[in-house]
Amino acid sequence: MLAYSTYSEAGGVGKTTTAANLAVAHARAGLKPLVVPLDPQDGDLSRLFGVDDRRTESVDNLVRHMIRRPKGDFEDLIRTVEGVDLIPEHNMLSDLAEYLQREKEQAEAMGEAFGVHAQLLRVLREAGVPDRYDVLICDPPATEGPHLYNAINATRSLVIPIEPSAKGQAAVEGLEELVAGFEDQLDVEVGVLAAIPMGFKNTRDQRSILEAIDYPIPEVIGERASLMEGCWMQQCSAFEYVREHRERRRDYELETLAQFDRLARHLEREVGLEAPNPPEPGDVDHEVMTA
Template sequence: MLTYAPVSEAGGVGKTTTAATLAASHARAGHDVLVIDMDTQNGSLTYFFGPDYDRGDPNVDNLVRHLVGRPKGDFHDLAIEVEGGIDLIPSHNMLEDLHEFLLNEKQQAENFGESYSMYHQLHRVLREANVRDEYDVVIVDSAGKAGPILYNALVAVRNVVIPFEATAKGQESIEGLDDLVDGLEQSINVDVGVLSVLPIGYKDTRDQREILSELRESGFPVPVVVGERGSLMEGCWKQQCTPYTYVEEHRDRKRDYELETLDQFDELARHLEREAGLEAPEVTA
């Protein structure tokens, strides 16, 4: 089973688009894919895939209720099928108060002399739902900043993919995330691996070549490097679909550089699958 979270402390680097595109590539290769939206921003996977869902409805069952042990139904009933047969657990506004909810649960447990880990609740929910038996790939799109949402995501998936802007600012975000992962590992005794760094918006400048070289020399895996694709990604958000569907259904002509980008995401998806020992049942042309 392949599990990971696209993570970056820097904003605007394509974290959510990366999650959606890789999920689509895994699904097109024949894998059963679950994506979990734990991003509190409106521009999240739930918006990207565009299902008919009210994230502000306080009465609807949602992931937060399951995380704090107060579900209104079965976990699998939370899933909404979206593009390509991907199952999406949508985001909900209650995520914004998750820290407070988890603190309350921790306090109640301690009052009864019980142990309670605030950061293992997503892992618990997925284990109790036997997600491993039903899906080949699980991707969690979480908040970028340190906190219980990100920590729950990392404890559950144990692996990260890092979308990366090849600039000095982007390099700082990589180093900051490395420190964050190290700190998490030390505090809760969980190993978190970096499956890939994904440079996006690469223009092959001298400075970018140096940064890319430093990344690889530092031991970060960099299977593919994606160029500037602002128009493609903006079109995807406008049409609420992945780049595969956008190129196939919303472009009047095929652009070689966009087809190259799709091939690169496929190459990255196959790399991630190999890391988990997954074989693709089929590949959709």
């Protein structure tokens, strides 16, 4: 199974839209992806896909499963949008650290172990996710804490959208230190599958910044603010937005969709995963056929 977390220390880089569009790109090729967003903020992946309608209700949610207090089966948490299975975020994520610490203290009082950063991994394994899905994508918040650590522990690989600026370069350097510390703390190896420059304008400074990044850069995505804002307005992926909400298909936007398709193929190849029905990159009318 291909598993990765989209992460960027800097906000506003396009982390969540990258996760959403890569998930749809995997699904377009006939693979079965599961997306686990973990951001407690309202502008999250559940909002992007229009499945955040129950986040304030007293319903079963991922946090309850992580603290061993589920109200139902894991399968009942899942919503399907654009061929992608998704576990919607819930407001309980805002207090995830407190819930996990409380459960840890209760477990230790009973002589039991409870790893606060291993609970997402436990939930996914107990639900059979590695056997049922081809791709797992986690979308944690940018800040350090149990949301990020659980995501990294569950996926062990990162895809990093970056701003091609000095600020973005500093964020990548900070990530290296974070990953090294996490590897030491949990005794796991964390790899970087790709860095994805977003909003590239091909200036000399930007080119020099890209040359200094040590991670693979399979695609460089240009400034696409209008396309991405349209996705948020219509609550859909860029593929759906261009297909259903653009009166005229713009060549540069089709090329951006092709880049997400090519990125998905790159990530799949990194783990030897072969998509059964890959589209011509950027073909928004490609018929999705699941394996």
